[in-house]
Structure formats: structure tokens, C-alpha cells
Amino acid sequence: MASLKPDAATGRVPPKVRFRDPQIEMAHGAGGIASRRLIEGLFAPLLFDSANEPLGDSAALEIAGARVAITTDCFVVKPLGFPGGSIGELAINGTVNDLAVSGARPHSIVVTFILEAGLPTDVLEAEVRAMAEAAQRAGVSVVGGDTKVVEHGMADRMYITTTGVGSFLSGVHVNPRSVRSGDRVVLSGPIGDHGITILLARGDLDLEADLRSDTRSVFPLVEAMARVAAPGLRWMRDPTRGGVATSLNELARDCGLGIHLSEDRIPVRDGVRGACELLGLDPLHIANEGQFLAVVAPDYADMALNELRQTIGGNEAVIIGEVHEQPAGSVLITTEYGGSRIIDMLVGDPLPRIC
Amino acid sequence: MCLAIPGKIVELFPGSQHLATVEVAGVRRKVDLGLLQDDLPISGDWVLIHVGFAMSKISEQDALDQMQTLRILGEDEQAMQEVRGYGLDGIDERKPA
Amino acid sequence: MRFVDEFRDPEVVTRTAEEIRRLADPSRHYRIMEVCGGHTHAIYRFGLKDILPANIELIHGPGCPVCVLPMGRIDDGLALAQQPDVIFTAFGDMMRVPGTQGSPLEHKARGMDVRIVYSPSDALKLARANPDKHVMFFAIGFETTAPSSALTLIRAKAEGIRNFSLFCNHVTIIPAIRAILDSPDMRLDGFIGPGHVSTVIGCRPYEWIATDENKPIVVSGFEPLDLLQSIVMLLRQLRAGEARVENQYKRVVPWEGNRAALRAMAEVFQLRPYFEWRGLGFISQSALRIRDNYAEWDSEHRFSVPGVRVTDPKAAQCGEVLKGVLKPAQCKLFGRECTPEHPVGALMVSSEGSCAAYYNYEYRKAMAASLAWPA
Secondary structure, three states, X not given: OOOOXXXXXXXXXXXXXXXXXXXXXXXXXOOOXXXXXXXXXXXXXXXXXXXXXXXXXXXXXXXXXXXXXXXXXEEOOOOOXXXXXXXXXXXXXXXXXHXXXXXXXXXXXXXXXXEEOOOOHHHXXXXXXXXXXXXXXXXXXXXXXXXXXXXXOOHHHEEEXXXXXXXXXXXXXXXXXXXXXXXXXXXXXXXXXXXXXXXXXXXXXXXXXXXXXXXXXXXXXXXXXXXXXXXXXXXXXXXXXXXXXXXXXXXXXXXXXXXXXXXXHOOOOHHHHHHHXXXXXXXXXXXXXXXXXEEEOHHHHHHHHHHHHOOOOOOOOEEEEEEEOOOOOOEEEEOOOOOEEEEOOOOOOOOOOOO | XXXXXXXXXXXXXXXXXXXXXXXXXXXEEEEEOHHHHHHOOOOOOEEEEEOOEEEEEOOHHHHHHHHHHHHOOOHHHHHHHHHHHOOOOOOOOOOOO | OOOOHHHHOHHHXXXXXXXXXXXXXXXXXXXXXXXXXXXXXXXXXXXHHHHOOOOEEEEEEEEXXXXXXXXXXXXXXXXXHXXXXXXXXXXXXXXXXXXXXXXXXXXXXXXXXXXXXXXHHHHHHHHHHOOOOEEEEEEEEOOOOHHHHHHHHHHXXXXXXXXXXXXXXXXXXXXXXXXXXXXXXXXXXXXXXXXXXXXXHOOHHHHHHHHOOOOOEEEOOOOHHHHHHHHHHHHHHHHOOOXXXXXXXXXXXXXXXXXXXXXXXXHHEEEOOEEEEOOOEEXXXXXXXXXXXXXXXXXXXXXXXXXXXXXXXXXXXXXHHHOOOOOHHHOOOEOOOEOOOOOOOHHHOOOOOHHHHHHHHHHHHHHHOOOOOOO
């Protein structure tokens, strides 16, 4: 990989990453350290044009003078259906959210299906209907797609890929390098619902809880916040695989600053808390499909929060932390009585433990 | 080895002598009570759960006693400081670290 | 009461921390070992070191059953699972532990049927549901976990479930503590005793630590207030020149232990004459094997085990770190060849191993703040 130039604004040289793993493991898809290494060490240097840019949820294109956001995502979910949603909804909402947290109004989506031979038609139809409903709720059009069928035993019944385009909201320019010490970290609502719902839905762990996936479009919330706080809106992300911990670690590395979180401010629903305690998991590492994080300048933070709380679906929004100079590149969480620890990205998927 | 969590027995499983449904902060799981067979808990009891087995009954009284002991920690010292404030004692105290 | 949040009450935590500062003699440097990996984890998770005075040093003990498992045993377990129609089951803790040919998860990626279970009873359930397969459960853990394994085998035998076996790597805590105290480099003032092991074995088995070795030991719970209160109790003993066994975790630990659990263990298990502990070497009477009358549910009896010994690379100083003689950062491989992502030694594999815990929670903090971490 070519050597990276120091960043003009911060003077920091991004770390050189090399992908040396001899084969692909599950960890590489889990959204944590291994995933990032694959992307930064293999895909980015060989495939992406702007290897020096921090990797965001969407890319910004300039086509014939118009600025357009484009993003793509793939959905590999087992089981296909779970309390609160299904793979089809995840596909639409996931892409809509990637556009939203890039500061773009989602416009259109194209979708591809990889279907396993033997998949019952009514299962497929149910997913397609779910996608249509989710698209309508999110205000996007599905304008095309492609289908392939693979042999029985591959594709876990159905894989879906979506590519979405949108137009940037005026006045919104999100970039991790614009983050400054003193900025506030805003979270839209309780964390861990989706990941724990999926874990429980798989049935291996024999746990029951009253939980549903939080899958939804966060665009209305982003739009509301942008309406009052656009000039102070520095960065946004939807904390999917790898959870809040991974998203904030990525931010910390991209901006070279320290993110300080207060443990008692982070909202976690009972069922998520119980499952995490029993299994020895940390809610900060669990995937979310209907939440987003935003970093907002201190002058705009309270306004942003109030606007969120007054928007439907945003009533549980909360400020969970602040940006500081140190510890540079890391995320630190503090308890109510002053004890603190570093929160890292996961290596791979969160695993239950007994010790 | 060590991850064991307090949970409340919400239902003794019908048709079994040793299974119960236990609830931990909104999550429910079937738990084997076989290790507590000498003194089986009943619905409403709190037990310590480890790898799907109940290891011990949790004594609410002992928990309350512990909290009480901890809350009065330092109260003796506070009382001492007040007394010292009046200059009534001649105790030579090392300065706190 | 939920028995969790109450023991995290910030006001009481602060007050207890103040009491610790009052009790700690400023001219003394206290070295207290917490034996159990779960306590190590709790100490880091709650950031307790930040609120303890600098002259109280917490040394991480060997009570991490994943950490002390020799790599050869992982190879053995995976070799057993390579038989046709075998489902390999284990706790999540085991999944990333590397054998010489990779970890269970890596074997899963290559096509082996590897499944995480939360409970040995879930593994037995899998056996009931898959009569044409053999379900093997890779059992690890100290006396906290052994009774659950025992009861599962008792149930398997009673129900006549024949397609189930247990690969037994249960170890016992007392020999590990003895190995620590026997180590000539060791200098400890007292112990924070394992909380959940003690729900099974009670507090009596620790009495020799007080009477023969003259060190106080306080059996502790896992919430912040439990650990802090235990330190208060230890300091009070040390100030008074006492050495006794105390039970801080009264709400859960019975002094006499759990008779039913001990009975179940005695029915199914017996002590191996010796067993190899990674980093500590061979220790006699320190591990469990399955009794002959349960041989049919013993993976080592049902299948032949390669039994190859795998020695750790010489540069890995796991043994010294396990005994608390070296700090993780003092091992030459720490943070370089050996990180949580590619662990060389077992203390880096398990998240409660001294090295992993230190790396994840403190090392990055120290690096980021440009401090030289303690040498």
C-alpha cells in the first residue's frame, strides 16, 4: 500500500494497515477490528479511489454538477424473520439509514436477490411485501434489481443486496475530521435491541424476552436534527454490526481525539440488559438497526437533542458523552463513581461467556 | 467459572421436579434446580444462576445487612471528625493517605 | 431488590473507597491477589483501580480455566470432534482459543460442526434432538461449573441418552492457590477469594491459607461494593495482624458449601493423579476425570485421544504472569506478537486472562495518555 500523507488539517498520519490473514473467517464480517482490517488493508488500497479519505457510510459523487450520495449494503440474516422485522425490512431500512447518516435524503434503491433453490415462494413473497412496505414508510422508491438462484445448501435461503442513492441535505457536511474537543455525542435511543433479538430468535440459547428489532428509518430524526443544528453537525453513523463501541472507535481513530462516555447515560432496555448479563455480553458491542449516533458542536447540542425528543421516535434520545483531546484515538467510558475503562472494537462477533 | 447472575424464580416448570423458569431483568430462561434439591426454592425466591443451573439461594436478609453495614461505613469516622472539631479529644490520628 | 444495582450505588462506593484510603497504611505497599478470573474482569469493568489508593496493588491470580488449559487439550478435543457425525459443543469462552491447528471457530469456518452452548444441559438437549449424531461437550471450569457437568451426566445416564459425552477439563482451585503460595518469587499480603467456586466448596477449604500461610482471605462477591468491602475487610485484618477466612459474599455463599453439588460431583468425578496446567506445570490431584461407572459418557473413553503435549513458545512468559511474578507488560511478547487478536499465550485469549484484561482496559489507556506503564 502506498504510504499515506499526513492529514492537512490534523497533521496525523493514518495508520498503515496490511491484510495478512491467509483466509477469510467469520470475524471479517462481524464489523469489528477484523472487518476494518479487511476493508482498509485489502479493499481500500486495491479498489477504492480515495484511499486517503476516511471511510464513511456513503460516498459522495459529483455527476454533471449534482452532488449525490450512494451507498450499498448486503444482508445475510439468520433467521429471516424475527420479532420486529425480517431481512427485507432490514435491507430497505439499512440502506436508507446509511444515506441518512451521511446527511442525505434517501431517494431510490435497487435491490438484488440471491435465492437458494428450494426456497418456498411464500417466504420470498413475504419478504418482498415487507420491503415494499418499508420502502413506502421510508419514502423511497425501489427502481430495479437483479436475481440469481444458487444451489440448495448455499445462500442460507436468501441474501439481499441493496444500493441506494440520495441527495445531500443542504447545509449538512459531516466529516470526522471536523470533530473538535468539546463536541457532544448524541444517541437516538436504547441500544442492543436488534442484536439481542436476533440472538434469541436463533433459539440456541433458550432465552426468552419481550424484545423486538428496532429496525426503522432514522431519516426523519436526522432531518429534524439537521433543521436546527446543521452548522454544528460534525459526524453521524448508524451503529449496526459491532455496535456503538465500534462506530465510536472508528470515529476516534478517524479524528484522532478521545471519546468520553458516561455509563449511566446510555439507555438499555431491560431484556437487553438481562440477556447481556446472563451471557456476559456488553450492550455497546451489540448491533442496532434503528438508531444513530451524532457528534454535535456544544452550541447546537441542546437544540439538536430537544428537536430529536420532540420528533416521533426520538423521545429517548440522549447525550451520552463528549469529545476530549485524550485518550487520543480511543473511547473511554466512566462509571458514576469515577472508575473508567477503555472500550475497544470487537475482534469478531460478540460471544457469550461463562467466566 | 465466575459469571453467575441473580434471577427470580417466576414459575416452577409443570411436569418436572427440577426445572424452573427464572427471570433476569426481563429475560427468561429454564434453569435446572437439581443442585438445590436439598432445599428447593419456590416461586418468588431469588437464586444465583450459572450455566443454566441454580447454584445457591440468595438471602435478601444478608443482602440488606450488607448494604446497611456499608452505609454506616465512615459514619463512625464522621462522628469522630465532629468530635475533633469540638477539640474535646486528644487522639493522635495519622493523616489519611 | 435486584441484587445487582444496589451493589453499584455510587454514593456507597465512594464512601467505601474513602474507608479504604483511611485504613491503608501510607507507609505500606499492599499486594492482594484476586484468585478468580471473574474478579479480574469485574475489577477492570468497573474501573476499580481508579478509585483505590496507589499503595494497594491487585495481582491477578490463576483462576481462569481457559487460561490454564494446555493447548494440547484443545487439540485433543478438536481431534475427537473430527470423527464423523460428531457435534462439538462448548461455552463461548472456548471458541477463540487457539489449538495448534486453529481455534474451534476456525475449525467451524472449515466445515466442522461446532456450536456454542450456554449450558451443558443445552448440549444434552442437542443430543436428544440429533439421535444420529454424537454430541461432545468440551467441559471447562473450576468447581463452580463442575457440578453442572456432573448433574448433566447423571441425567444423561438416567435417561439412557447414549449419543452424548463430555470431554472433561475441570480443574480445582485449591491446588492453584497452593502453587502460587509455593512459588519462591511470590510475596502476597492477602487474597480476595473466589466467590462462585465457594458457593460449591464453601469457605472451609481456605482455612490452611490463614493458619498455615498466615495470610487473610476474604471470599468476595463480584459487584463493585462486594470487592471494595472485601478490601476493607482485608485491610482491617492486616492492620490488626490477623489472618482469618472471612465471607463477604454471605448473601450467596454458605460457609459449608453446597452439599447437593458436592454429592453430584463425587458421584460422577474423581481426581486425576496429576494434570498439566498451562504456565504452572503438572500439579497433582488438581483436576477431575469421569468415574468408570460413567465411562460411556466420557469422551476420552468413547474416542481415542491423541494426547500430544504442546509446549508454549519459550518467549511466552505466561507462567510468571499467572503466578503474579511478572506484569503482563513485562512479557517480551506482550502487545507485539501477542495481542487479543492474535494471542500466543492463553492469558491473552480469554478476556479475563491477565494479559487480555490489561491490554483491553489499561494498556490502551496508558498508551493514549503517553504514560510509561508500570515496569
